[in-house]
Amino acid sequence: MSGGITLCACAKLNLFLDITGRRGDGYHLLETVMQSVDLCDYVTVALGGAGIAVGCSDPKIPVGESNICHKAARVFFDRANIRSGAEIMIEKRIPSGAGMGGGSADAAAVLFGLNALCGEPLDEGALLDLAAEIGADVPFCLVGGTKLCRGIGEIMTELPAAPECCFLVAKPEHSCPTGEAFARYDTQEIPPRGMPSEYSSGIFPHEKMYNVFRRLYDDERIEQLVVKMLECGALGAELTGSGSAVFGVFSDENAAARAAGEFTDVFTAVCRPSAFGVRII
Helix, strand or coil, rough: CCCCEEEEEEEEEEEEEEEECCCCCCEEEEEEEEEEEEEEEEEEEEEECCCCEEECCCCCCCCCCCCHHHHHHHHHHHHCCCCCCCCEEEEEECCCCCCCCCHHHHHHHHHHHHHHHCCCCHHHHHHHHHHHHCCCCCHHHHHEEEEEEEEECEEEECCCCCCCCCEEEECCCCCCHHEEEEEEEEHCCCCCCCHHHHHCCCCCHHHEEEEHHHHHCCCCHHHHHHHHHHHCCCCCCEECCCCCCEEEEEEEEHHHHHCCCCCCCCEEECCCCCCEEECCC
């Protein structure tokens, strides 16, 4: 792909995730602490062509107009009033259906990349507004770091960076579709728990991590992964997003790598906190 740029699109983990209610339009209101990690997809973006073309290294990912990157490019060109086509190629490393924001990260990379290639017609505020139109996690995936996110995820507050640690992610074969997860909440509401104050004061309360979807699912497959993480030395373990990936917090990379050797029948990745969501490489 000539004349393009390649971006690193970081995955995210939800260190805390709760549902606090619903808006009048049916969207669920969240309170979540999100953390970027250095497990990333590589997204190459170039201007040109007759339309918007998306390709992906994973044949299971649809690449037509239903792909979130196709939507991101189309909405960007409309908002920036630019007549152009785009070619987008996604090298997938973030597992899909995991609750790690892979699709949202890819869309954020497309927005960032097209804005850079077009001479930055949109400032950061306009780009974040556009990201919120595309998907709830896209604004966070654009900026990354450690954030408290409210609303549908678009209202972000900077939190102190996570202390030195390492994460082990384990993704089982099954996935947990986001729509089905929220539909389950609608029939089985759980009262909001409230975010632990330690996050705001720069303390990582790994023993207080929480995910409302894990309580809703009561899924033995997920619970087994959480228990195994703890048995392998994790300081804390929890589901991320709407699942199905589980992550454990470890003191260092060696401890996480040793634990990864015990998870032989699922996808695993050892990753560290990242201060950014998207960057050009």
